[in-house]
Amino acid sequence: MDLMEKLTILTNSAKYDASCTSSGVNRPGKTVAAGCCHSFSADGRCISLLKVLMTNYCIYDCKYCVNRSSNECRRTAFTPEELAELTMEFYRRNYIEGLFLSSGVIRSPDYTMEQMIQVLHLLRHRHDFRGYIHAKTIPGSSPELVRRLGLLADRISVNVELPSEQSLNRLAPNKKREAIFSPMKQICAETEQNRQELVIYKKAPRFAPAGQSTQMIIGASPETDYQIITLAEAMYGKYALKRVFYSAYIPAVEDSLLPALDAKPPLLREHRLYQADWLMRQYGFKSEEILSHDTPNFNPYLDPKCNWAINNMQEFPVDVNTAELETLLRVPGIGPTSARRIVIARRNGRLGLAELKRIGVVLKRAQYFIQTSDRTPSARPDKEMTVRALIDQNVYSFGMEQLSLFQDAPGPMPLPTSRDVKSITEAVEETVLCLASSL
Amino acid sequence: MSGFKPLTVPADVIYTYDGSFDGFLCCVFESVYTGELPFSIRREEDSPMTLYDVRSIVTDSAKAERVRASIPLKISERALELVITVFCSCLAEKELRILEFLLRAYREGGKLCFKLGDAAVAPLLSAEKHLLREAHHLKGFIRFADVGGALVAAITPKNYVLPFISQHFVLRYSNEQFMIFDKTNKSALVYQNGRAEILQIDHVAFPEISESEARYQALWKQFYNTVSIESRENPRCRMTHMPKRYWENMLEVSGLVHPAAERILPGGQIVSVL
Numbered sequence: 001m002d003l004m005e006k007l008t009i010l011t012n013s014a015k016y017d018a019s020c021t022s023s024g025v026n027r028p029g030k031t032v033a034a035g036c037c038h039s040f041s042a043d044g045r046c047i048s049l050l051k052v053l054m055t056n057y058c059i060y061d062c063k064y065c066v067n068r069s070s071n072e073c074r075r076t077a078f079t080p081e082e083l084a085e086l087t088m089e090f091y092r093r094n095y096i097e098g099l100f101l102s103s104g105v106i107r108s109p110d111y112t113m114e115q116m117i118q119v120l121h122l123l124r125h126r127h128d129f130r131g132y133i134h135a136k137t138i139p140g141s142s143p144e145l146v147r148r149l150g151l152l153a154d155r156i157s158v159n160v161e162l163p164s165e166q167s168l169n170r171l172a173p174n175k176k177r178e179a180i181f182s183p184m185k186q187i188c189a190e191t192e193q194n195r196q197e198l199v200i201y202k203k204a205p206r207f208a209p210a211g212q213s214t215q216m217i218i219g220a221s222p223e224t225d226y227q228i229i230t231l232a233e234a235m236y237g238k239y240a241l242k243r244v245f246y247s248a249y250i251p252a253v254e255d256s257l258l259p260a261l262d263a264k265p266p267l268l269r270e271h272r273l274y275q276a277d278w279l280m281r282q283y284g285f286k287s288e289e290i291l292s293h294d295t296p297n298f299n300p301y302l303d304p305k306c307n308w309a310i311n312n313m314q315e316f317p318v319d320v321n322t323a324e325l326e327t328l329l330r331v332p333g334i335g336p337t338s339a340r341r342i343v344i345a346r347r348n349g350r351l352g353l354a355e356l357k358r359i360g361v362v363l364k365r366a367q368y369f370i371q372t373s374d375r376t377p378s379a380r381p382d383k384e385m386t387v388r389a390l391i392d393q394n395v396y397s398f399g400m401e402q403l404s405l406f407q408d409a410p411g412p413m414p415l416p417t418s419r420d421v422k423s424i425t426e427a428v429e430e431t432v433l434c435l436a437s438s439l
Numbered sequence: 440m441s442g443f444k445p446l447t448v449p450a451d452v453i454y455t456y457d458g459s460f461d462g463f464l465c466c467v468f469e470s471v472y473t474g475e476l477p478f479s480i481r482r483e484e485d486s487p488m489t490l491y492d493v494r495s496i497v498t499d500s501a502k503a504e505r506v507r508a509s510i511p512l513k514i515s516e517r518a519l520e521l522v523i524t525v526f527c528s529c530l531a532e533k534e535l536r537i538l539e540f541l542l543r544a545y546r547e548g549g550k551l552c553f554k555l556g557d558a559a560v561a562p563l564l565s566a567e568k569h570l571l572r573e574a575h576h577l578k579g580f581i582r583f584a585d586v587g588g589a590l591v592a593a594i595t596p597k598n599y600v601l602p603f604i605s606q607h608f609v610l611r612y613s614n615e616q617f618m619i620f621d622k623t624n625k626s627a628l629v630y631q632n633g634r635a636e637i638l639q640i641d642h643v644a645f646p647e648i649s650e651s652e653a654r655y656q657a658l659w660k661q662f663y664n665t666v667s668i669e670s671r672e673n674p675r676c677r678m679t680h681m682p683k684r685y686w687e688n689m690l691e692v693s694g695l696v697h698p699a700a701e702r703i704l705p706g707g708q709i710v711s712v713l
């Protein structure tokens with residue numbers, strides 16, 4: 001089979017992995033710019049790495065996966081030389097920042113890992129490749145191989161795959177919970193040990209300097225959003241993960257245990273999860289502040305931060321001229337950049353609405369929640385107006401989509417469909433009325 | 440520049456200069472020295488309107504150096520950095536905007552740079568941001584072709600970004616030879632034998648690409664088209680992240696700007712089919 005065909009097959013079978021893993025770290029002598037996107041594909045996702053599988057042969061039979069052994073499809077494998085050279089030539093032409101390598105399980109987990117290590121070894125030592133490498137460990141492979149992989153890659157990851165053990169047993173019967181969490185623990189420990197070695201001996205080989213990440217599939221199993229973000233929060237704390245990626249399940253194979261083939265991927269839900277994840281990592285939110293046992297699923301119309309604000313009106317208005325950075329961050333319409341700029345700018349004079357606007361605050365949203373040198377909002381802001389300003393217009397571009405396929409908890413009303421309304425403006429009006437009355 | 444009292448009054452005069460940064464600094468000198476705020480500052484080749492007096496400012500490196508030295512001294516290092524970046528940007532009337540900023544900063548000191556909401560500072564900061572964002576974009580979006588072992592690329596940026604991306608590519612390709620040709624500003628960043636320099640060049644004729652180069656281009660296009668997930672297609676999102684003005688120089692999408700304008704033959708040459 002020629003290289004073009006192999007590339008096509010092995011890209012196709014790798015692409016459902018959602019992560020845009022461009023975040024890098026500066027290795028000595030390596031020039032990985034943080035967050036450098038080299039292109040964007042037609043689905044709007046960042047391309048920074050050559051994302052392929054080593055092979056799509058697989059001895060496992062995970063129900064949700066196109067590469068599962070019981071699925072009939074064309075199979076192939078790169079040779080390590082082939083893939084190393086392709087990566088290098090793409091990198092030279094500035095097409096990519098590096099390689100994102102994962103694989104189906106061929107022969108055995110250890111054999112597969114050895115093939116992957118071979119690619120990384122050729123790249124680093126024969127081609128003197130200084131770009132970024134993200135490699136996925138194969139569940140069930142030996143700790144020694146995980147270690148060798150980590151010494152060649154910038155980032156390694158172990159996928160949790162599904163948000164609970166029950167779902168894992170049901171949908172990925174060959175993967176045991178233990179086979180996922182023990183390498184995660186190992187990587188966390190190796191990283192810590194490596195940090196200490198580096199203190200003593202500067203030239204010690206570095207172990208996955210960009211840390212570890214993980215990924216889970218959303219919408220193939222019945223967990224609530226609350227369960228998912230609590231799991232993510234726990235993993236951030238316990239295994240020092242750099243990122244958790246959420247990947248909307250795209251039906252690729254027919255199975256009675258899975259959503260039907262024509263089900264639309266839960267993109268809005270995935271979007272909300274990333275927003276919540278961001279709030280936990282960057283804004284200091286706790287998972288219980290975002291969702292709870294009583295409201296276990298996201299509000300489709302409001303992003304999680306606005307949703308929190310609307311439900312915690314007693315915390316506002318915030319005085320932009322005196323409030324702490326953390327408090328500013330909680331205001332809808334003020335992001336990390338504008339919050340930091342506010343703190344700098346107010347040292348040199350009090351801030352009014354005009355200054356805030358020039359700083360980049362989204363006043364349309366923020367105005368109901370802030371107090372400035374020239375304006376104090378009324379004690380009880382008009383609910384309807386506030387809601388109208390906060391509604392996430394993106395909701396409508398995601399089209400009709402159920403937030404959770406297994407939603408039995410009483411959630412917000414479903415989105416207005418194209419049959420109910422004539423235009424987005426009308427849809428917004430409907431939503432405003434419905435939300436304002438339920439607050 | 441001790442001894443100057445930088446207070447100026449608007450004057451019906453237009454300064455013209457040679458377009459260099461030193462030339463511009465001499466305009467600043469002139470304004471501070473005469474105490475007048477010109478109506479506009481233009482490059483000599485952009486012929487100004489005639490209603491105003493036109494004064495041609497001669498570039499004098501000694502004067503320029505005095506102004507340059509005065510900025511970190513009387514204002515701050517940050518002010519000099521901002522001034523240089525904005526001068527490379529495509530901000531309309533950038534010379535006058537920078538002059539106005541400097542005149543105030545000489546009086547108010549370095550803290551003016553941090554009045555982020557100030558009407559004289561905000562446009563400079565956003566011009567700086569625009570340039571830095573474009574430079575950042577290009578670090579990813581530039582496409583090189585291998586021509587006989589050397590890497591060559593062409594760009595059409597809005598700002599004069601070469602000085603801002605040079606270090607990035609020198610580090611990335613320290614063992615290679617490469618050239619980035621900026622068609623907009625008619626200049627090229629050339630790196631060979633471990634040395635980088637920016638040259639003024641009107642035109643660069645790129646040689647025909649080899650068979651192996653064509654193969655990698657085809658492989659890349661194939662990867663690009665395959666990696667997108669159909670059920671998630673979102674052209675608007677792609678456009679926000681990767682504005683269309685970059686597409687003409689990116690081989691995986693250039694065909695979408697001028698559909699079917701060119702096609703790679705198996706032999707490797709690009710032929711126009713229009």
Ligand code: SF4
Binds near residue numbers: 104
């Ligand atoms: S082990 Fe990986 S490639 Fe194989 S079926 Fe499971 S998810 Fe797919």
